[in-house]
Amino acid sequence: xxxxxxxxxxxxxxxxxxxxxxxxxxxxxxxxxxxxxxxxxxxxxxxxxxxxxxxxxxxxxxxxxxxxxxxxxxxxxxxxxxxxxxxxxxxxxxxxxxxxxxxxxxxxxxxxxxxxxxxxxxxxxxxxxxxxxxxxxxxxxxxxxxxxxxxxxxxxxxxxxxxxxxxxxxxxxxxxxxxxxxxxxxxxxxxxxxxxxxxxxxxxxxxxxxxxxxxxxxxxxxxxxxxxxxxxxxxxxxxxxxxxxxxxxxxxxx
Amino acid sequence: xxxxxxxxxxxxxxxxxxxxxxxxxxxxxxxxxxxxxxxxxxxxxxxxxxxxxxxxxxxxxxxxxxxxxxxxxxxxxxxxxxxxxxxxxxxxxxxxxxxxxxxxxxxxxxxxxxxxxxxxxxxxxxxxxxxxxxxxxxxxxxxxxxxxxxxxxxxxxxxxxxxxxxxxxxxxxxxxxxxxxxxxxxxxxxxxxxxxxxxxxxxxxxxxxxxxxxxxxxxxxxxxx
Amino acid sequence: xxxxxxxxxxxxxxxxxxxxxxxxxxxxxxxxxxxxxxxxxxxxxxxxxxxxxxxxxxxxxxxxxxxxxxxxxxxxxxxxxxxxxxxxxxxxxxxxxxxxxxxxxxxxxxxxxxxxxxxxxxxxxxxxxxxxxxxxxxxxxxxxxxxxxxxxxxxxxxxxxxxxxxxxxxxxxxxxxxxxxxxxxxxxxxxxxxxxxxxxxxxxxxxxxxxxxxxxxx
Numbered sequence: 001x002x003x004x005x006x007x008x009x010x011x012x013x014x015x016x017x018x019x020x021x022x023x024x025x026x027x028x029x030x031x032x033x034x035x036x037x038x039x040x041x042x043x044x045x046x047x048x049x050x051x052x053x054x055x056x057x058x059x060x061x062x063x064x065x066x067x068x069x070x071x072x073x074x075x076x077x078x079x080x081x082x083x084x085x086x087x088x089x090x091x092x093x094x095x096x097x098x099x100x101x102x103x104x105x106x107x108x109x110x111x112x113x114x115x116x117x118x119x120x121x122x123x124x125x126x127x128x129x130x131x132x133x134x135x136x137x138x139x140x141x142x143x144x145x146x147x148x149x150x151x152x153x154x155x156x157x158x159x160x161x162x163x164x165x166x167x168x169x170x171x172x173x174x175x176x177x178x179x180x181x182x183x184x185x186x187x188x189x190x191x192x193x194x195x196x197x198x199x200x201x202x203x204x205x206x207x208x209x210x211x212x213x214x215x216x217x218x219x220x221x222x223x224x225x226x227x228x229x230x231x232x233x234x235x236x237x238x239x240x241x242x243x244x245x246x247x248x249x250x251x252x253x254x
Numbered sequence: 255x256x257x258x259x260x261x262x263x264x265x266x267x268x269x270x271x272x273x274x275x276x277x278x279x280x281x282x283x284x285x286x287x288x289x290x291x292x293x294x295x296x297x298x299x300x301x302x303x304x305x306x307x308x309x310x311x312x313x314x315x316x317x318x319x320x321x322x323x324x325x326x327x328x329x330x331x332x333x334x335x336x337x338x339x340x341x342x343x344x345x346x347x348x349x350x351x352x353x354x355x356x357x358x359x360x361x362x363x364x365x366x367x368x369x370x371x372x373x374x375x376x377x378x379x380x381x382x383x384x385x386x387x388x389x390x391x392x393x394x395x396x397x398x399x400x401x402x403x404x405x406x407x408x409x410x411x412x413x414x415x416x417x418x419x420x421x422x423x424x425x426x427x428x429x430x431x432x433x434x435x436x437x438x439x440x441x442x443x444x445x446x447x448x449x450x451x452x453x454x455x456x457x458x459x460x461x462x463x464x465x466x467x468x469x470x471x472x473x474x475x476x477x478x479x
Numbered sequence: 480x481x482x483x484x485x486x487x488x489x490x491x492x493x494x495x496x497x498x499x500x501x502x503x504x505x506x507x508x509x510x511x512x513x514x515x516x517x518x519x520x521x522x523x524x525x526x527x528x529x530x531x532x533x534x535x536x537x538x539x540x541x542x543x544x545x546x547x548x549x550x551x552x553x554x555x556x557x558x559x560x561x562x563x564x565x566x567x568x569x570x571x572x573x574x575x576x577x578x579x580x581x582x583x584x585x586x587x588x589x590x591x592x593x594x595x596x597x598x599x600x601x602x603x604x605x606x607x608x609x610x611x612x613x614x615x616x617x618x619x620x621x622x623x624x625x626x627x628x629x630x631x632x633x634x635x636x637x638x639x640x641x642x643x644x645x646x647x648x649x650x651x652x653x654x655x656x657x658x659x660x661x662x663x664x665x666x667x668x669x670x671x672x673x674x675x676x677x678x679x680x681x682x683x684x685x686x687x688x689x690x691x692x693x694x695x696x697x
Contacts, residue, residue, distance in 0.1 A: 054597050081603040091598035095616040104612055105602035157602065321676055323638035325649060326668060333661050411541070418545040419639070422649075429545060436553065447553040455546050462541035 002030035005192055006051070006161060011060035013046055020046045022216040023060070028161070031190045035203040035224075038213035039239060044196045047213070048163045051194070052076075052085045065160070081109060084154030085163040089170050090146040092138040098125070098149050099134040105157045117156070124152040128182050144175030148182055155186075162186070164195040180206075200243050204228050212236045259449045262439050272450075275431030276457060278345075282427070283414045285349045290356025290413070291406070297357060298364020316358040325419045327351050332423045348420045352413060359409050367402040368394070400476045407469035411462045428454050484663045488655065495648045496671045502565065502645075503634045503675075506572030510633060511626075513573055514580025521581070522588050532581065539578035544636050547571050552643040564643040571643075572633055579629040587622030588614065620690045627683030634676055648672065 006028040013021040020043045028034055036044045049055040051062065053069075053076035062070045069079045092101050099121060106117035125131040128148040138146055147167055154162060164183065168176045180202045187193060187206050197203055203210060203224065210227040212220040212235075220227065220236045231237045263269045301309045319327070328351045335342055342350065371394060379389040421429040432450045439446040517532035519525075539547075548571040551562060562570065591614050599613035641650035648671050655664035 052601050054600065076600075077603045077605050080601055085601040087594060087598060087601075089594060091594050093595065093598070093613055093617075095620065105604070108608050108612060109603040109605075153602070321680065322669070322672060323635035325635075325638040326672055329649065329652065330665055330669070333656060334665060337661065415541075415543040418543045421545065421642075429549070432549075445557050448550075448555075448557050451546060451550045451554045455542055455550055458542045458546060459538060463537060466537075466541055 002032070004028065005030045005065060007063040008051075009061050009063070011047070011050060011062070012058045013043070013050055013055060014058055020216050021050070021057075024213075024216070024218055025060075026211065026218065026221075028192060028194065031192055033187045033191075033193045033195065033206055033208045034211055035195045035197060035207035035209075036211045036213055037197065037200070037203060037239075038219075042213045043216045044213050045165050048085070048165050048194060048196055051161075051163060052080055052083055054085075077109070081105070081157050082160045083163060084157055084159035084161070086147070086150050086154050086165065086167050088166045090138070090143070090150045092146055092150055092153070094138050097135055097137050098130070098141075101138070101149060102153045102156045105153070110157065120158075121152065121156050124155050125149075127185075128152055129178075142175060143171045144178045147171065147175075147179045151179070151182055151186075161192045161194065164193065164197070166196050166198065168197065168199060200228070200240070212239070214239070258443050258445050262435070262443055262446045262449045263453070265439060268435050268439070271431050271435065272428065272453070275426060275428040278420075278425060278427045279414075279417050282345070282348055282352065282417050282420060282425075283410075286352035286356055286417075287410050287413055289349070289353040290360045290409075293353065293357040294360025295364050297361035299368065301361055301365040302368035312361060316362055319355050319358045324351065324355055324416055325422060327355065328419055328423060344420070344423045344425045347423065348417075348425060352416065355416075356409065356413055359412075360406065363402055363405040363409065364398075367398045367405070370401060371397055400472075404469045404473045404476075407465060407472070411465050411469075414462055414465075415458065428457065480663055480666065481660060484660050485667060488660075488664065488667060491651055492648065492667045492671050495646060495651045496675055498645065499637050499640070499647050500675055502568045502572065502640060502647075503637045505569045506576060506637070507630050507633050509569065509573035510576025510580045510629075513577025514582075514584050517577065517581035518584030518588060521585060536578040536581050539575050540582070544571060544575045545639050545642060547574055548639065548643050564640075564645045567643045568637070568640045568645055572636065575636065576629065576633045579632070580626065583622045583625035583629055584618065586625060587618030587620070590621040591617045623690045624687050627687060630683065631676065631680055634679060638672075 004027045008024060008026045011021050011024040012019070024043075024047060026034075036047065038044050046055055050057050053074065057070055060070075061068050064079060064083070069076075092098075093104070096104065099118070102121045102125070103114070103117055106112045106120070107114060110117075122131060122134070125134055128151065130145060130148055130152070133141065133145065133149075138149075141149065151162075151167075167183075168179050171179065176199065180199065183193070183195070184202075184206055193206075195203070195206065205224075207224045210220075210222060210224050211218055212227070212231070212233075214235050220231060220233050222232070227236070228240065231240060263272075297312050301312050303309070328348060331351050332344060332347045335347065375393055375397065376389055379393040380386075384392065417427060418429045420427050421433070424430065426434075432454045436447045436450050439450075517536060520528040520532045548567060551567045551571055552564065555562060595613060595617065596609065599609045604612065637647070638649050640647045641653070648668055652664050652668040655661075
């Protein structure tokens with residue numbers, strides 16, 4: 001077994017009086033792909049955001065690479081270089097072109113030599129099929145292209161873990177595939193990934209483990225084959241039913 | 255210190271004169287703002303309408319006015335109108351010039367408010383079966399007013415803050431009266447200029463600040479609308 | 480029109496226009512600096528500084544430049560602070576302009592979305608890098624139209640500088656009026672202001688177009 005790279009212990013988070021995460025514990029091994037699913041408002045996005053220090057946590061701790069990264073001595077600027085994040089709405093910087101977007105982190109934060117960073121960036125752009133758009137500005141790209149660039153931007157920092165927060169939720173249906181394909185190939189290459197998504201087919205294909213989150217806690221955690229074929233809890237079963245349309249005709253339109 | 259302040263304001267008719275000056279300032283402001291709205295709103299509606307030539311002409315007028323400092327316009331009108339046989343009092347010239355400027359700015363505000371309304375707002379009104387007049391009455395005008403009002407209030411404070419320019423054409427407004435008082439009292443009272451100009455400063459602030467606050471209040475309240 | 484008179488007066492107008500441009504340049508440059516400082520104090524919610532900046536902005540925006548200048552030029556010397564006409568003009572213009580510029584910058588800063596800032600943070604950028612590479616360029620693009628409108632407004636406000644005894648264009652025009660050549664001096668006055676303001680106005684509309692095209696809408 002690979003070693004555990006990320007361990008979350010009893011994570012609690014609330015917005016004001018409203019609890020969002022009620023004691024989530026979870027560990028991720030090197031090279032593992034975890035897909036987190038659950039109804040809206042279950043706390044799955046918040047969980048990812050806590051891992052990147054975008055939301056302060058109330059209690060519990062997060063261990064990364066054998067070190068506790070939460071608490072008073074937290075240095076998120078350092079951690080964020082090793083935990084990459086991709087957002088639902090791409091969040092490319094509109095005033096920078098594709099290459100400048102990708103190089104911002106490596107050059108300014110990691111102070112890597114420009115030639116080397118550019119070479120790495122070009123390599124990634126080529127892999128996602130966008131090398132010819134390196135000089136384009138975000139407004140000139142389609143949603144799918146923007147999201148692929150955003151993935152490359154995070155990868156260019158050479159992170160140890162990648163967080164994907166509903167990265168296909170804003171895309172037109174025909175563009176979802178090109179983004180998911182990139183993620184699938186990253187998974188097969190052994191990148192450690194935490195993915196929040198509503199694409200159940202994709203979840204099944206890419207995940208080593210499915211985490212089903214509901215009401216701020218982990219209700220079920222299982223390999224995809226077992227989870228999708230035979231969920232062990234009633235809540236998971238009801239959730240999965242939402243994605244089935246066999247009953248369509250009976251409902252009809254009255 | 256306070257004694258000197260008191261004596262400046264209580265000497266002779268000083269306070270009364272300052273208030274008369276304020277009256278002149280307020281009169282010029284009110285008249286100019288009112289006339290600007292009266293003329294600027296129709297001009298703005300024409301600019302927003304599909305009448306190309308008329309809109310272009312108004313745009314040209316607006317840009318011409320905008321490129322010149324208002325003080326220069328005031329000066330030109332004051333010293334040139336009489337040359338071409340039009341004799342107006344300084345007071346009327348100031349209202350004329352401020353209105354020429356205010357109406358131009360007002361028309362631009364109205365145009366922006368009307369044209370910024372998304373097309374689908376009108377379309378969804380028509381889709382409900384409303385007539386064109388009903389669409390204007392219930393959909394366009396109420397939303398346009400919300401977009402318009404903060405800008406109009408802003409323009410009002412800008413116009414109030416422009417009125418001191420009439421000092422240059424010798425209208426006895428707040429500034430001019432202040433200057434006359436300082437000239438007389440300054441000989442006797444060393445701090446007269448501090449008190450008088452400080453007082454006028456405060457008067458302008460007391461007028462403009464609440465108006466700005468009101469504009470901001472409306473903006474915040476209507477932001478979502 | 481008497482063209483000999485115009486040619487005779489031209490050097491006077493050139494000198495006055497130079498004075499106006501110089502004062503406007505320094506006034507606008509200082510306004511930008513003051514505005515940026517206030518906007519940053521506001522943006523980072525620096526205690527005390529933020530309140531001071533806001534109070535200053537309200538005071539400067541809600542009073543006319545003329546009374547500000549009167550106070551600086553005629554009031555302050557009596558309190559022991561003596562400023563010459565040029566200094567008064569520059570201080571007055573940047574006192575007024577700083578507040579307007581602060582509002583322009585503030586509008587730009589609030590237009591940068593929270594999610595853009597998070598994207599910058601997630602790359603490990605520190606606070607300064609975030610401001611320098613993510614927030615400021617985007618804020619500037621939004622602020623440019625307001626900044627240029629303010630700069631032109633300030634250029635036009637320079638027309639009152641003769642009240643602090645500066646020999647500017649208005650001063651000159653009023654002076655020549657006494658010699659009875661009002662048509663010629665008015666003509667020169669208008670031309671001088673056109674020569675000063677039109678290029679600036681054209682430059683700013685070019686700048687606005689550039690920023691719009693570099694534009695946004697992710």
